[in-house]
Amino acid sequence: MMKNGVFDMALEQLDTTAKRIKLNPNIHRVLRHCEKELTVSCPVVMNDGRIEVFEGHRVQHSSARGPCKGGIRFHQDVSVDEVKALAMWMTWKCAVVNIPFGGAKGGVQVDVTKLEKEEIRRLTRRFTVNIMPIIGPRHDIPAPDVNTNAETMGWIMDTVSMYQGSTVLDIVTGKSLDLGGSAGRKEATGRGVMLNTMELLKRWQIDPSKTSVAVQGFGNVGSVSADLLHKEGCRIVAVSDVSGAYYNPAGLPIRDMLEYCATSKNNTLEGFDAAGVSKIKNAELFELDVDILVPAALEKQITKENAEKVKARAIIEGANGPTTPEAERIMTKNGKVVVPDILANSGGVVVSYFEWVQSIQSFFWDENEVNKNLKKVIVRAFEDVWNLAQRDKIMLRDAATQIAVQRVAQAMEYRGIFP
Numbered sequence: 171m172m173k174n175g176v177f178d179m180a181l182e183q184l185d186t187t188a189k190r191i192k193l194n195p196n197i198h199r200v201l202r203h204c205e206k207e208l209t210v211s212c213p214v215v216m217n218d219g220r221i222e223v224f225e226g227h228r229v230q231h232s233s234a235r236g237p238c239k240g241g242i243r244f245h246q247d248v249s250v251d252e253v254k255a256l257a258m259w260m261t262w263k264c265a266v267v268n269i270p271f272g273g274a275k276g277g278v279q280v281d282v283t284k285l286e287k288e289e290i291r292r293l294t295r296r297f298t299v300n301i302m303p304i305i306g307p308r309h310d311i312p313a314p315d316v317n318t319n320a321e322t323m324g325w326i327m328d329t330v331s332m333y334q335g336s337t338v339l340d341i342v343t344g345k346s347l348d349l350g351g352s353a354g355r356k357e358a359t360g361r362g363v364m365l366n367t368m369e370l371l372k373r374w375q376i377d378p379s380k381t382s383v384a385v386q387g388f389g390n391v392g393s394v395s396a397d398l399l400h401k402e403g404c405r406i407v408a409v410s411d412v413s414g415a416y417y418n419p420a421g422l423p424i425r426d427m428l429e430y431c432a433t434s435k436n437n438t439l440e441g442f443d444a445a446g447v448s449k450i451k452n453a454e455l456f457e458l459d460v461d462i463l464v465p466a467a468l469e470k471q472i473t474k475e476n477a478e479k480v481k482a483r484a485i486i487e488g489a490n491g492p493t494t495p496e497a498e499r500i501m502t503k504n505g506k507v508v509v510p511d512i513l514a515n516s517g518g519v520v521v522s523y524f525e526w527v528q529s530i531q532s533f534f535w536d537e538n539e540v541n542k543n544l545k546k547v548i549v550r551a552f553e554d555v556w557n558l559a560q561r562d563k564i565m566l567r568d569a570a571t572q573i574a575v576q577r578v579a580q581a582m583e584y585r586g587i588f589p
């Protein structure tokens with residue numbers, strides 16, 4: 171295991187909770203391990219005839235509460251350590267919102283900006299075949315994550331279907347609508363970020379129209395979060411992506427920025443310009459004097475190096491693991507509130523669950539139905555976490571992890587350890 175890697179961070183969070191709630195040490199020992207880790211190499215014939223080999227992983231952390239669920243990430247920094255951490259967080263995420271799934275994650279170490287679409291398609295199909303022994307509609311159901319999307323899910327679904335000899339809709343979620351996807355799935359994670367933010371503002375009795383927001387990342391999660399918070403009346407003063415950070419204290423034209431990204435190179439904000447908008451350094455976005463900060467890019471963005479400089483009153487974790495435990499301690503000491511990833515970005519997996527249910531039944535809901543049910547789940551989960559944190563005077567992350575770990579532990583106690 172990598173020293174000080176992200177999996178260490180996930181273990182630290184589990185250990186802290188286990189100690190506080192006096193978790194059965196046997197259950198704790200099991201939960202510190204992932205059930206299954208599969209590492210595969212994927213040879214791909216590139217367009218120029220060369221063969222490149224990409225390493226990928228699929229990790230299942232716990233299936234105690236149901237089939238494992240988790241996204242697939244394509245990124246140059248993917249490692250088994252990272253995938254294990256993300257798989258463990260998926261277990262807690264599914265449990266905290268009380269959906270009948272365990273946690274998994276997948277990743278391929280690849281810089282997609284250097285590949286042509288056909289090469290990415292061949293890589294996706296090869297990776298799918300390599301992990302097919304452990305995925306399946308009743309075992310482990312992948313979904314999109316960083317640099318993967320509905321199109322990628324379509325390729326995975328088709329690959330599995332070709333082997334099966336029939337169309338297998340429930341093998342992945344996050345599919346496009348014409349392929350048995352769910353209405354509202356694409357926006358679900360950002361919608362969940364917005365709903366969590368609204369619940370927090372309600373508790374603080376702050377009007378959204380008096381709320382300023384900065385968002386790191388303008389991909390699926392960041393852009394939808396910014397758009398929906400903007401629609402709720404919040405002023406989005408800064409957003410960033412790999413091309414840099416864009417700032418306007420009077421509020422950014424989010425709709426124009428979304429339209430720009432739809433057709434720009436690599437769908438980034440590179441070259442975006444509008445009246446009143448200036449470019450700032452990516453790191454400066456974290457130091458802005460805003461009410462709400464939404465890190466929605468990658469993990470370990472708020473660390474002990476920049477935590478003291480965070481001025482936002484609340485950090486809503488759109489990304490997975492954007493705040494290190496040390497940074498969270500510093501920010502909590504400074505009176506900041508962190509709405510943890512396993513709650514803040516759970517909207518995606520909740521609607522993935524709805525999609526899986528719809529795929530199994532081949533009976534599809536309209537978007538209002540999806541959004542109404544999503545809201546019900548998020549509002550209830552936020553309330554559970556908030557009330558426990560208030561009652562025991564603990565951080566929201568500790569409350570969320572406690573609820574999740576207790577639910578998973580309970581399932582394990584009922585099932586017993588095989589054989």
Ligand code: NAD
Pocket residue numbers: 314315316317318359386387388389390391392410411412413438452466467468469488489490491515516518519
């Ligand atoms: P994405 O690939 O659609 O977007 C990632 C965004 O982050 C891009 O705009 C990219 O340019 C930007 N980015 C990357 N590095 C950056 C940097 N150093 N500074 C500023 N911006 C940077 O990915 P996504 O699906 O939006 O996922 C983002 C995060 O949310 C990840 O942590 C992911 O695990 C998490 N998440 C995603 C979902 C989902 O449904 N997609 C669900 C739950 C959690």
